[in-house]
Amino acid sequence: MSLAIESKLIHGGIDGDETTGAVCVPVYQTSTYKQDGLGKDRGWEYSRTGNPTRAALEKLIADLEEGQYGMAFASGLAAITTVLSLFKQGDRLVVSDNIYGGTFRILDNVFNNFGIEYTIVDTSDLRQVEEAITDDVKAVYIETPANPLLTVTDIRAVADIAKTKDKLVIVDNTFLTPYLQRPLTLGADIVIHSGTKYLGGHSDTISGFVVVNDKALADRLYYLQNAIGGILSPWDSFLVIRGIKTLGVRMDRHVENAGKIAQWLEDSGYVEKVYYPGLKSDPGYEVQKKQADGAGAMISFVLDKKYDYRKFFENIKLVTLAESLGGVESLACHPASMTHAAIPKEIREKVGIVDELIRLSVGIENVGDLIADLKQAIEASAV
Ligand SMILES: *Cc1c(COP(=O)(O)O)cnc(C)c1O
Numbered sequence: 001m002s003l004a005i006e007s008k009l010i011h012g013g014i015d016g017d018e019t020t021g022a023v024c025v026p027v028y029q030t031s032t033y034k035q036d037g038l039g040k041d042r043g044w045e046y047s048r049t050g051n052p053t054r055a056a057l058e059k060l061i062a063d064l065e066e067g068q069y070g071m072a073f074a075s076g077l078a079a080i081t082t083v084l085s086l087f088k089q090g091d092r093l094v095v096s097d098n099i100y101g102g103t104f105r106i107l108d109n110v111f112n113n114f115g116i117e118y119t120i121v122d123t124s125d126l127r128q129v130e131e132a133i134t135d136d137v138k139a140v141y142i143e144t145p146a147n148p149l150l151t152v153t154d155i156r157a158v159a160d161i162a163k164t165k166d167k168l169v170i171v172d173n174t175f176l177t178p179y180l181q182r183p184l185t186l187g188a189d190i191v192i193h194s195g196t197k198y199l200g201g202h203s204d205t206i207s208g209f210v211v212v213n214d215k216a217l218a219d220r221l222y223y224l225q226n227a228i229g230g231i232l233s234p235w236d237s238f239l240v241i242r243g244i245k246t247l248g249v250r251m252d253r254h255v256e257n258a259g260k261i262a263q264w265l266e267d268s269g270y271v272e273k274v275y276y277p278g279l280k281s282d283p284g285y286e287v288q289k290k291q292a293d294g295a296g297a298m299i300s301f302v303l304d305k306k307y308d309y310r311k312f313f314e315n316i317k318l319v320t321l322a323e324s325l326g327g328v329e330s331l332a333c334h335p336a337s338m339t340h341a342a343i344p345k346e347i348r349e350k351v352g353i354v355d356e357l358i359r360l361s362v363g364i365e366n367v368g369d370l371i372a373d374l375k376q377a378i379e380a381s382a383v
Contacts (some may be wrong), residue, residue: 004138005179006063006248013060013241017231027238049226053234057073057241058209061199064178064244065191067211069218071225072237076174076194077102078230081110082188089115091094092136096123096153097351097376098146100172100194105342120347123153124284130161145175145284148300148335148359149352150275152284155255155291159187168217174198174326181292184213184306195232197326201243205236250328250364252383254297257370258362262299264371270378272356274304296323297362300335302354309334309356311381318365318373325361330370333359 003011016023028051033044044050050055054072062070073079080103088091092296095107107118121128123142133140134361144153159169170190171183183191195207210225212218225231232240255278262276266297274281277288278295288295303309312332313321319330323338333339335354340348362370 002348007061008063009179009247011110011244012063013058014056024229025053025238025241027234028052029234036081047234048229051231051234051237053237053241054232057232057237057244060241060244061178061193061195061209062211064182065173065184065211066178066182067184067191067381068215069211069221071210071221072195072232072240073208073210073225074230074232074236075206076100076192076196076208077106078228079192079194079210080106080172082121082221082224082228082230083192083210084111084116086220086227087111087116087138089119090136091138092117092119092134094119094121094123094129094132094137094140096142096144096146096151097121097347098151098353099141099143100147100174101340102140105141108342112281121275122351123158124151124287126154126157126161127289129158133165133167134162136159137165137167139170141170143172143175143286144181145277145296145298147175148298148340148357150175150277150282150296150298150300151290152277152282153204154287155181155183155186155188163187176294176296177247177251179247180255180296184211186291189214189217190272195240196324198230198247198251199242199244199253199326201247201327203324203327203329205239205243207232207236207240240318251294253364254362255294257367258297258299258360259295260367261360261362261370261374263375265299265301268378270307270375271293271305272304275300298359299362300357300359303356303358303381305356306383307378307381308383309310309358309381312358312377315377315380316373318369318378319360319377325359327361328364330363330365331361335359 058070086202171188174194193209277284
């Protein structure tokens with residue numbers, strides 16, 4: 001029976017426990033498994049290679065992304081590390097210019113040491129993507145909406161360009177989750193997630209995912225998952241399955257609150273600029289509407305110079321100053337000194353990550369309370 005995503009969130013993957021009838025997949029807290037004779041195991045050998053709790057989650061994330069093969073990792077960066085390990089010395093990646101800071105860091109300071117090169121372009125500009133795909137390029141790596149300026153890249157258009165040149169398309173889908181956007185259905189080859197964010201949803205677990213459709217690519221990635229070993233633990237797998245059950249209702253509220261806050265900010269006179277692809281004024285609005293079922297709940301804005309951005313962070317009360325995003329609670333962060341500090345200042349300012357930029361992860365609290373808190377925090381920050 002084919003299910004809509006709201007039902008798949010709850011019944012997708014492995015629905016409960018076959019052996020006992022337990023409605024929830026149990027935590028199989030074991031490192032190894034009894035074998036009945038030499039070469040006669042029951043499908044499980046060692047928990048780095050495979051674990052039933054993790055396998056249930058891996059099947060679930062694959063179902064949600066409309067992919068065939070899912071893999072769960074100890075963090076988003078463990079997932080990214082595993083994907084980047086597909087490449088070798090002399091290979092080059094084309095990368096979005098405002099990606100997650102940690103992704104930039106690992107490309108620049110780790111994989112670069114192994115001779116894997118990267119070219120940074122604005123992937124929302126398809127001409128730049130096309131021009132950057134030289135012979136040594138093996139993949140295009142995008143995030144959409146990207147971090148922290150919510151730049152929207154047309155996944156289908158990038159995939160069309162990459163396909164004619166036989167390059168892989170990798171999409172970090174953390175900001176929208178499969179509830180709002182399914183990149184494999186738009187021509188991407190590999191989907192990556194930090195499950196730490198909306199999938200887990202409660203700011204209590206670090207996790208990461210990879211989903212693909214191609215069998216050969218999946219086999220290579222399973223090999224790397226086992227070889228590198230950055231797997232998700234049984235307990236954390238259980239927590240993420242638990243989180244995913246409420247993803248639909250959470251995302252509905254996240255998106256509704258974010259839409260109202262973005263509009264309020266735009267009309268408020270407190271800000272120079274609001275970045276949110278759900279606003280008609282946003283350059284990404286049309287593409288976002290075409291490729292996703294909502295604009296997500298991340299908003300960035302540039303505070304007007306009449307206000308001191310440092311004081312804003314001291315004055316917020318309901319909204320918490322913290323790294324991360326995607327939890328039920330609203331968070332504010334300062335990209336220039338926090339999430340994107342790893343990016344050199346010249347590059348940062350060039351792409352628009354100025355000191356006055358504030359990023360909000362809009363939670364699911366009452367939206368009136370959130371707006372009241374932002375308003376009092378901004379007004380109390382007047383210089
Ligand atoms: C957080 C994040 C990551 C890294 O994930 P971790 O779980 O923190 O390792 C990667 N990409 C995006 C878009 C993120 O927000």
